[in-house]
Every structure is written in structure tokens, then in C-alpha cells.
Amino acid sequence: MHADIRRYAIFCCLSALVHALYIPGVSIKSYRDGETIPLFVNKVYSDTSELQYKYTELPFACPPTGRIRSGRFTSGASLSLNLGEVLRGDRITVSDYELVMGNDEEARYLCSHTMDKAGLKRTRELIHRGYVAEWIVDNLPGATSFQSTDKSRKYYAAGFKIGSEVASGGAEPQYFLNNHVTLVIRYHRAPGRNGDHGKKVIVGFEVFPKSIEAGSRDENGLPKDISHAEHGLELVGKSNGTAETEEETETLTIPFTYSVYFREEAKLDWQNRWDMYFVAQDDSSGIHWLAIVNSLVIVGCLTAALAVVIARTVQGDIKAGLEEVRIKPRQRRGPRSPRKSTEKRGNLIDPLGDIEGDADVSSDEELLDDATGWKLLHGDVFRTPPHGALLAPLIGSGVQLVFMATGLLVLGSFGVLNPSFRGGYISVGTGLFVFAGLFSGYFSSRVFKTFGGHAWKNNVLVTASLVPGLLFATVFFLNLFVWIQASSNAIPFGTLVGLVALWLFIQLPLVYVGGWYGFERVGAWSHPIKANSIPRQIPPQSWYKNGAQTILLAGFLPFAVIFIELMFVFKSLWQDKSGYYYVFGFLAVVFVISVITVVEVAIVATYMQLCQENYHWWWQSFLVGGSSSVWIFGYLVWYYFAKLHIEGFVSSLLFFAYGFLACGVYGLLMGTIGFLAAYAFVGRIYSAIKVD
Structure with a gap:
């Protein structure tokens, strides 16, 4: 009964850790009807490139005019960013889009912007590479909405496409720019007293882009029929000069419009508004649990192996050594040889830590003759690396x-x-x-x-x-x-x-x-045994116990522990490009298991090395602990060619360079853990055989 209660309590704690407490923010911004809501434009990004660009610096973007004011925000002003935002490429600017809480706008004119030939070429390239734009309303990124495969749930994908590419047989593809956006702001009744006063909070921000041709517009620049526009705005320039200067004067004037709709979302509370962006990750929770089970199986096998090493082998060697100490001094001793005693004092320290050389020499000789494996290294194991x-x-x-x-x-x-x-x-x-x-x-x-x-x-x-x-x-x-x-x-x-x-x-x-x-x-730190003055000669090592092979093989197990969870991290970083990886509960559990795995691998590898009479374990334990980073980098290389579609030299350079840095940092972290674990293990086993 008590065992069942303990197991249930452990399961509840693990579940709480995995699902994690979500604290979306410390303050809730509520709006009253008629209050202006600022819309911020940030950047464009693509899953085929590591390069991002500021939205307001794109050739087709309407330059902000400064005519829109919303509280302390004025259109065209750039927001102050924290260090993390700057390093991740954010460049947030207040836009000219005017959103008024509760006021629907079927169509509204923004601006007309003229692009030259270079701008047209650049825009076509951005569309070809699948760039999407990130806009922000009330700290929510503008999202493209989708339905789950069974159409039972809706979920969001951050960003929206700036245009589309249409293949036309063997001819050159056509490029269409999305010059009209329909903005849907979903709101909920504000909690507490603000809700009693009619205020609302924003729980969703959806963007539906559309391409509408420049012609067939009224005197206000609005298209006559937004819902049933037959032709999109193709990025084809028109000449304004003579035949000789046609290419130099090729331009295209693009009208930009937008629609705004406010819709109540009664079932979605403010504190859960980010859940819409994580529906796809929630659907994969079964795979996350598979990753944890896979990790537990691996660490369980390692724990069993380590238990055998410590409980049977190491403790057996220690007990045998202590038994020799109790018996051999009582045996009949022969005459002491001064020459041998001097040699002992000068060069050797017995397995029992007789540093001063005052023990019986014949007993020392017998002990050294009987010592095997790691006990032979008592005088060299703590030698400075x-x-x-x-x-x-x-x-x-x-x-x-x-x-x-x-x-x-x-x-x-x-x-x-x-x-x-x-x-x-x-x-x-x-x-x-x-x-x-x-x-x-x-x-x-x-x-x-x-x-x-x-x-x-x-x-x-x-x-x-x-x-x-x-x-x-x-x-x-x-x-x-x-x-x-x-x-x-x-x-x-x-x-x-x-x-x-x-x-x-x-x-x-x-x-x-x-x-x-x-x-x-x-x-x-103090060591139980001092190092000899003359290093011990290391016997030849088997080829499969060579340092490089041991390090590489030892790193595979920690990599296998985190392999499945790495798949989600990579997908969030390089495929979704959103960076919205949030299942840190699963990641924390897998990280703890991987640390345990590194500790056990380092201990087992160090013990096997000592049994081969090789006392150069300092660097070996560090490299064994961090060797999983080599496998992770190999997985990155495979992921680049098999899953990603990154184009361009600079993007590929950034991918491999930053990937190498991340793997190096991870290897340094895990290598340190492996070193400290091996250091504690070596100190423990050699202090156990020391007799004062």
C-alpha cells in the first residue's frame, strides 16, 4: 500500500514537472472600445535561409509616416529591445496600421509604394525563398491559422507569407506580392474589475494575406471587390522611359490596403492564449514520453553495469586488499634488506598508502606482487596531467x-x-x-x-x-x-x-x-595517496581501447538519450523558425537523465582505463563526458542535408558555424560533468584502500 502511494506521488511530481507551470506575464493589457491598438512590424525570415531582414527596410514596405499615435507609441518609432531580442534579429517598429478596438474596417487604404527594378528583383528573390513576415499585436505574433488533420482543433503558425510563386509550365515562374491583409483580432472579456467596466483583452491575432491587382480601384485606392478579386499583383515592372533606358526605368507602383475585424473568443482565456501556437507540439507529447522512456531504459542498463563495477569488482578488490593487510604482517618475516628498503622509500608507495616507508618491506613486496588492475596505479593515479x-x-x-x-x-x-x-x-x-x-x-x-x-x-x-x-x-x-x-x-x-x-x-x-x-x-583538493617520483610505464593498449575509439563509443550513449528530444529542438530552430519551443519540462527531465548517463559512462570508462594500468584518466574523463557533442554535430550535418533546404553560402556558413559552437559549448558542459564524476570516483576508491 505504501509502495503504491510512493509510486503515485513520484508520478504526480514528474507530471507536474513535465507539463510545467506557465506564467505568461506579470501584467494584462486591457482595452476599452474605441481605444487604438498599436501594430508593430518586426522582421521577415525563412526556413531556407539563416538571414533575417528588418521589415521596414524591405523594398516593398510602406515607410511609416508618423501620423498614427497610440498612447506612448508613434508610427515609425523603433522600440527599445533587450539583449536577447537584438541577438535573435528582432527590429521592432510601430506601423501605420490603425486598429481601433471594436471597430471593423472592411477596407482601408494604407499607401502606394513604387519599386524600381532592383526592388522588384529583391522582392521576387524573397518570395522564391519563402520568406514570411512577423507582425506583433499586444505581444502576440501575427499568425496563419490552420486546422488539425481531424479538423477538430485550430492552431496557429507564427508569421504569414509575403507573397506566392506560381509555376507556369516550362516558362519562368510568376511572382505575386500580397498587398492586402485581413487582420482578425480575437478578444475576451477582461478579468476582474476591468471586465466589469467593459474592457477587453486580446487573445488572438490572425493575418490573412492576399494579392490584389493594382487596377479596378476607386478614387480612395480601394479595390472594388476584395472578396472576389480575380487577379493578383504580379511583380512585373513597367517602363516609363525610352527603349534605350527601358531596363533602367522599370518600376511598379503597388497599392497597399487592409481590413480589420474584431471577433469575441469566449472559450479562450488570456492566460491560455499562447496555447494556440503550441497545439502541434501538444499533439507530439506521446513522442516526448517515448524519448523519456528511451532515456530511462538506457540509463537503467548503465546503472546496472555501474552497480556491478562498484558492488562486485571494486568493493571485492578493496576487501581483498584489506584482508591482506590483516594477515600478512602476522606471517613470519625474513631478514630485512636495507637495500630494498631504501629502494622502497625512494621510488614506490605500497597499495596501502605507506608513504613514510615504515612498514615491513617483505610484506610490501608480497602485496605489490599480488596487486592487480587498478591497484597497481596507486602511486601514479593522482599524478599531475x-x-x-x-x-x-x-x-x-x-x-x-x-x-x-x-x-x-x-x-x-x-x-x-x-x-x-x-x-x-x-x-x-x-x-x-x-x-x-x-x-x-x-x-x-x-x-x-x-x-x-x-x-x-x-x-x-x-x-x-x-x-x-x-x-x-x-x-x-x-x-x-x-x-x-x-x-x-x-x-x-x-x-x-x-x-x-x-x-x-x-x-x-x-x-x-x-x-x-x-x-x-x-x-x-587533497589526495589520499601521493604520486611517485618516477612515473610508471604504461603497458601497450589494445587497439579498441585506444583513446579515440573509447571516447567516440562512450559518447554514443548520452547522444542516444537526448536524440529524440533533439529532433524537436532542431525543428523549432531551423524549420519552424519561430523559436517557440516551450516543453521545457520534458527537456529538463531528459537533461537530468543525460547528466546521469554522462556520469555513469565517465565512471565506467575511467575504471576500465585504470584496469588497463593507464593512469592518464584526467583528460580522458573530460573527453569521454563531452564526446556526445561529436555525435550531435554529426546529426546536425545529416539534418542539414536530409531535412533542411538552406540556400546560399552565408546561410550555410552560419548554420555550421553556430552549430559547431553550440556543440562545443555542450561538449564543454558535459565534459566538465564527466571529469568531476571520474575525479570523485577515483578519489573514493583509492581512499578506501589507504591504511594509515
């Missing part, structure tokens, strides 16, 4: 990433970070990373001192500069290509200066403080 001055900063940066990733997953799982907080994941992640400089300096300095380092200030400088410096240099280099393309992905110069200031004036001092405390106040 090669390039330890590089490993220490990597471990510090890895701890910094662990703190950041854990914070983001916790905040995302409980709904504090959500799609309504635009750019929140990047902004909060950057803040957590900078603050975690304290932990980075602390762990890096302690590892550095454990390796026998003395110049801790140099180590602090390397720790604070190595990973952030490489990331910044790579991003800056890639940013040059994006600047040339005039894309909104290009990070403004002022933002780059701000990031450098954040790095040098906030993170670096935090790393310094953590490094000083870890090196001067806490100090190095």
Missing part, C-alpha cells in the same frame, strides 16, 4: 555553463521564461553566465592549485578569456558576413561594445574574486 594549466580553465568554464543551463531549465520548466518574454532566454542566459563567473574562477583555481600551479592570477585571466574570447571572436567574424548581407541578424556595433564591457568589467572581476577565494582561502 599534462597540460593541466589548460584543463583547469576548461573545467571552470564548464562549471559556469552548468550553472547557466540549470538555471535556464529550471526557469523554463516553471514558466518564468516563456515565449511572451521575447528574447528572455538569451538575455537571462547571458546574465546567468556572467554571474556564474564566480563559480568559474573558484573551481578553476582549486583545480589549478591541485595540479600544483602557483600563478593563480594568470589562471584567472585564462579562465575569464578562453571560452568567452573564442565565442566572441567567432561571432564577430561571422557578423562581418551578416553585415555585408544587410541582415537584421547583424549585431549592432553598440551591442558588441556592450558585450565587451559586460565581459571585461563584470565577468572578469567576478572570476577574479572566485579565483582568489578558491586559491587563497580554500586551496587544493
Whole structure:
């Protein structure tokens, strides 16, 4: 009975974590009838390109006039954005579209805009690549509505197409620009006293684009029949000059109009308005559960293997060693050889930790002769690794990433970070990373001192500069290509200066403080056995136990744990282009399981390496922990060729470069976890056989 209650309680807690609490925002904006609602235009993006563009800078966009005022917003003004919004390519501007709560507009004229030949060519290229526009009303992205396959539910896809491409047999395709939009604002009665006073809240924003020819319009520039327009606006320029200058003077004047309708949505509350964007992800919840079951099966098998290693093999070796200690000193001892005693004091430390050399030498010899496997490495297992001055900063940066990733997953799982907080994941992640400089300096300095380092200030400088410096240099280099393309992905110069200031004036001092405390106040970790003065010779290793093969094979299991969930993350980033991945409860569970898997793989791989009398486990454990990133990058390459349709050199360069950076960061994070797990394991088993 009690066991059933415990299982039910565990299931309820897991379900609560998976579904997560959603906190859409801290304030609700309500509107009264007749109040103007601002419409913001943001950017255009495509699933065939990594380049985004600011909407108001497109050749066909009507330039804002500044004639529309809505509270503190004036059309044409650009909004102040947080760091995450800037880095994700948002460029939000107040538009001239006039929306008045409760007032339907069957047709309204916006402007007429003339494009030259270069603008026509650019617009046709954008339509060919399937670019969609993102508009925003009350923090909701304008959506294209769809019906589920069984037509029982409606769901939203963020963005709407700017035009359409029509193939015409073997001839050149025709391109039509959507110059009319029907905006449907869905509202609900405001909660509380605002609702009692007749105020309303917006729960949906739908955009239905349409292409209508420039002719057959009245004196106000409105089409005579919007609902039954037979011909669209084809992007074909007309000459205004002589035959010699026909191509240079090719232009097209495009009239833009819009319709506005307000419809009540009585069944959809404000706090659930984002659910419409996630219906497709909700339908895939069964696959998410499959990912968790798959992960649990893998980690269960690893746990069983680890239990055998620890419970039977390691503990058996330790018990056998302790039994030898109790029996052999009581056996009849022969005469002590001074020469051998001197050799023992100078070169060897027995398996039981006789550092001073005061134990019976004949007993030591017998113990060394009987020792097998990992116990033979007692005098070398804690020897300082090669390039330890590089490993220490990597471990510090890895701890910094662990703190950041854990914070983001916790905040995302409980709904504090959500799609309504635009750019929140990047902004909060950057803040957590900078603050975690304290932990980075602390762990890096302690590892550095454990390796026998003395110049801790140099180590602090390397720790604070190595990973952030490489990331910044790579991003800056890639940013040059994006600047040339005039894309909104290009990070403004002022933002780059701000990031450098954040790095040098906030993170670096935090790393310094953590490094000083870890090196001067806490100090190095103590080891149960000191290293011999002369390194032990490592016997030849089997080819399948070579470092590269072991590292690559060990990384497959953690990759298999997260493989299914990665599919949804990739789809959200590179196919949907919305970035609205919200099932952080599932992702948090899979992340925890993957961490457990990395810990167990690192321990098993380290134990097998020690049994082969190879004491170079420091770097090996780090590389084993992070080796799943190699498989993830391989999956990225396959995903690029099999699932995506990215075109152009710059877009492909951005995809692979940022994908490589993400895999490198993930590998550093998991490598640090693997190193710390192996370090704790090695310290535990060798301290268990030490006898004072």
C-alpha cells in the first residue's frame, strides 16, 4: 500500500514537472472600445535561409509616416529591445496600421509604394525563398491559422507569407506580392474589475494575406471587390522611359490596403492564449514520453553495469586488499634488506598508502606482487596531467555553463521564461553566465592549485578569456558576413561594445574574486595517496581501447538519450523558425537523465582505463563526458542535408558555424560533468584502500 502511494506521488511530481507551470506575464493589457491598438512590424525570415531582414527596410514596405499615435507609441518609432531580442534579429517598429478596438474596417487604404527594378528583383528573390513576415499585436505574433488533420482543433503558425510563386509550365515562374491583409483580432472579456467596466483583452491575432491587382480601384485606392478579386499583383515592372533606358526605368507602383475585424473568443482565456501556437507540439507529447522512456531504459542498463563495477569488482578488490593487510604482517618475516628498503622509500608507495616507508618491506613486496588492475596505479593515479594549466580553465568554464543551463531549465520548466518574454532566454542566459563567473574562477583555481600551479592570477585571466574570447571572436567574424548581407541578424556595433564591457568589467572581476577565494582561502583538493617520483610505464593498449575509439563509443550513449528530444529542438530552430519551443519540462527531465548517463559512462570508462594500468584518466574523463557533442554535430550535418533546404553560402556558413559552437559549448558542459564524476570516483576508491 505504501509502495503504491510512493509510486503515485513520484508520478504526480514528474507530471507536474513535465507539463510545467506557465506564467505568461506579470501584467494584462486591457482595452476599452474605441481605444487604438498599436501594430508593430518586426522582421521577415525563412526556413531556407539563416538571414533575417528588418521589415521596414524591405523594398516593398510602406515607410511609416508618423501620423498614427497610440498612447506612448508613434508610427515609425523603433522600440527599445533587450539583449536577447537584438541577438535573435528582432527590429521592432510601430506601423501605420490603425486598429481601433471594436471597430471593423472592411477596407482601408494604407499607401502606394513604387519599386524600381532592383526592388522588384529583391522582392521576387524573397518570395522564391519563402520568406514570411512577423507582425506583433499586444505581444502576440501575427499568425496563419490552420486546422488539425481531424479538423477538430485550430492552431496557429507564427508569421504569414509575403507573397506566392506560381509555376507556369516550362516558362519562368510568376511572382505575386500580397498587398492586402485581413487582420482578425480575437478578444475576451477582461478579468476582474476591468471586465466589469467593459474592457477587453486580446487573445488572438490572425493575418490573412492576399494579392490584389493594382487596377479596378476607386478614387480612395480601394479595390472594388476584395472578396472576389480575380487577379493578383504580379511583380512585373513597367517602363516609363525610352527603349534605350527601358531596363533602367522599370518600376511598379503597388497599392497597399487592409481590413480589420474584431471577433469575441469566449472559450479562450488570456492566460491560455499562447496555447494556440503550441497545439502541434501538444499533439507530439506521446513522442516526448517515448524519448523519456528511451532515456530511462538506457540509463537503467548503465546503472546496472555501474552497480556491478562498484558492488562486485571494486568493493571485492578493496576487501581483498584489506584482508591482506590483516594477515600478512602476522606471517613470519625474513631478514630485512636495507637495500630494498631504501629502494622502497625512494621510488614506490605500497597499495596501502605507506608513504613514510615504515612498514615491513617483505610484506610490501608480497602485496605489490599480488596487486592487480587498478591497484597497481596507486602511486601514479593522482599524478599531475599534462597540460593541466589548460584543463583547469576548461573545467571552470564548464562549471559556469552548468550553472547557466540549470538555471535556464529550471526557469523554463516553471514558466518564468516563456515565449511572451521575447528574447528572455538569451538575455537571462547571458546574465546567468556572467554571474556564474564566480563559480568559474573558484573551481578553476582549486583545480589549478591541485595540479600544483602557483600563478593563480594568470589562471584567472585564462579562465575569464578562453571560452568567452573564442565565442566572441567567432561571432564577430561571422557578423562581418551578416553585415555585408544587410541582415537584421547583424549585431549592432553598440551591442558588441556592450558585450565587451559586460565581459571585461563584470565577468572578469567576478572570476577574479572566485579565483582568489578558491586559491587563497580554500586551496587544493587533497589526495589520499601521493604520486611517485618516477612515473610508471604504461603497458601497450589494445587497439579498441585506444583513446579515440573509447571516447567516440562512450559518447554514443548520452547522444542516444537526448536524440529524440533533439529532433524537436532542431525543428523549432531551423524549420519552424519561430523559436517557440516551450516543453521545457520534458527537456529538463531528459537533461537530468543525460547528466546521469554522462556520469555513469565517465565512471565506467575511467575504471576500465585504470584496469588497463593507464593512469592518464584526467583528460580522458573530460573527453569521454563531452564526446556526445561529436555525435550531435554529426546529426546536425545529416539534418542539414536530409531535412533542411538552406540556400546560399552565408546561410550555410552560419548554420555550421553556430552549430559547431553550440556543440562545443555542450561538449564543454558535459565534459566538465564527466571529469568531476571520474575525479570523485577515483578519489573514493583509492581512499578506501589507504591504511594509515
